[in-house]
Amino acid sequence: MPDHFLPDGLTRTDGTLHIESIPLTQVAQEYGTPCYVYSAAAIRNAYREFVEAFAALDPLICYAVKANGNLSILHLLSQQGSGFDIVSGGELSRVLAAGGSADKVVFSGVGKSAAEMAQALQAGVHCFNVESAAELRRLSQVASHLGLRAPVSLRVNPDVDPGTHPYIATGLKESKFGVAYADAFALYEEAARLPGLDVAGIDCHIGSQITDLAPFVAALEKILDLANRLRNAGIPLRHLDLGGGVGIRYRDETPIVLADYARAIAERLQGSGLRLLLEPGRRIIGNAGLLLTRVEYLKLSSDHRFAIVDAAMNDLIRPSLYEAWHEIVPVSERASPAALLDVVGPVCETGDILGRARSLAVAEGDLLAILSAGAYGASMGSNYNARPRPAEILVDGQSTRLIRRREAVEELYRNEWPPA
Numbered sequence: 001m002p003d004h005f006l007p008d009g010l011t012r013t014d015g016t017l018h019i020e021s022i023p024l025t026q027v028a029q030e031y032g033t034p035c036y037v038y039s040a041a042a043i044r045n046a047y048r049e050f051v052e053a054f055a056a057l058d059p060l061i062c063y064a065v066k067a068n069g070n071l072s073i074l075h076l077l078s079q080q081g082s083g084f085d086i087v088s089g090g091e092l093s094r095v096l097a098a099g100g101s102a103d104k105v106v107f108s109g110v111g112k113s114a115a116e117m118a119q120a121l122q123a124g125v126h127c128f129n130v131e132s133a134a135e136l137r138r139l140s141q142v143a144s145h146l147g148l149r150a151p152v153s154l155r156v157n158p159d160v161d162p163g164t165h166p167y168i169a170t171g172l173k174e175s176k177f178g179v180a181y182a183d184a185f186a187l188y189e190e191a192a193r194l195p196g197l198d199v200a201g202i203d204c205h206i207g208s209q210i211t212d213l214a215p216f217v218a219a220l221e222k223i224l225d226l227a228n229r230l231r232n233a234g235i236p237l238r239h240l241d242l243g244g245g246v247g248i249r250y251r252d253e254t255p256i257v258l259a260d261y262a263r264a265i266a267e268r269l270q271g272s273g274l275r276l277l278l279e280p281g282r283r284i285i286g287n288a289g290l291l292l293t294r295v296e297y298l299k300l301s302s303d304h305r306f307a308i309v310d311a312a313m314n315d316l317i318r319p320s321l322y323e324a325w326h327e328i329v330p331v332s333e334r335a336s337p338a339a340l341l342d343v344v345g346p347v348c349e350t351g352d353i354l355g356r357a358r359s360l361a362v363a364e365g366d367l368l369a370i371l372s373a374g375a376y377g378a379s380m381g382s383n384y385n386a387r388p389r390p391a392e393i394l395v396d397g398q399s400t401r402l403i404r405r406r407e408a409v410e411e412l413y414r415n416e417w418p419p420a
Ligand SMILES: *Cc1c(COP(=O)(O)O)cnc(C)c1O
Pocket: 064, 066, 067, 085, 108, 109, 205, 207, 208, 209, 243, 244, 245, 246, 279, 280, 281, 282, 283, 375
């Protein structure tokens, strides 16, 4: 059976799925299952695609750490010149531990604590993306107290519908994110007066897995109009940050062509003097990683047919959380006829489904690759059901490198103790 679609970095050679030049059978043998496996070339290619498409605009590309914050992945991207979009002090620590530079970091998120603000101010981040009036005032206080000025942009909510899953739409006016478009101007006037702030830019992030250019353009036009009005009012901005959200192909989506996106932005940004910032996450790492798992059991009855695998919703929650589709393919092809199977994990939840009604020719002990799992896979993983987090492996040409050790069970309860 031909593979439906293989992301960059994957090939099938002599019936066996390879990541770069490494057969996934070898990865499973060496590191065990379940494990996340990433292609370094695919990550570099996806990053370079942004750099090349947007070359004329010379943007600061701030990879969204929450998509996948593994230190080796952050290091790789930092070496390519990437900056980072963070949503917590923890993510800032990750970026710095990976060798990233703070002056290329933008700090997003609705609930920054005073301690996180101080940490980011002292590290010297490029900008705080502020999401409320209360946060603006607190940030000014924290900065003043430290004798510093915080570079700020307001995350403005342009109220556009990105046409994506409601859980990952963030730019509608009822969303908890950003400040209302109608309130933004007055808030900028206040920001310009506050002593601890340096008004630097404007930003928005309208949602995730967006495959249509129109909502991005609509958001850009609204944000740009506001930036122009601010300049006319004597509050000039230095940058415009359009956030992330560019979608990828999981199944049969037609992703946005980055050159088209770049052209649409360039036409509108021309002459504004604003530097462009982008915060891509999924588009960089989503298709560069897979979850490798082994079939423990086939459970075949007249009512239902299951492949029970050793990965579960705690390792990859997107199918359970968003009914997201991940392509699932056998690592080694079999000649036997395919059957329709639900691919499920061992977790005690009915929702522990990785893929429904998949046509697969598999036997117990076979390896399956759950594709396009690089973004919001490992980073959203949990220890539910006392399941240790899987190992993560980075493949780079001929080499494989363990970039996260499989968790040991004792690590799960090392911060707990029974009564003496
Ligand atoms: C999640 C997030 C991103 C990245 O989104 P992707 O869909 O992965 O590109 C960028 N910016 C902000 C503020 C985010 O919350």
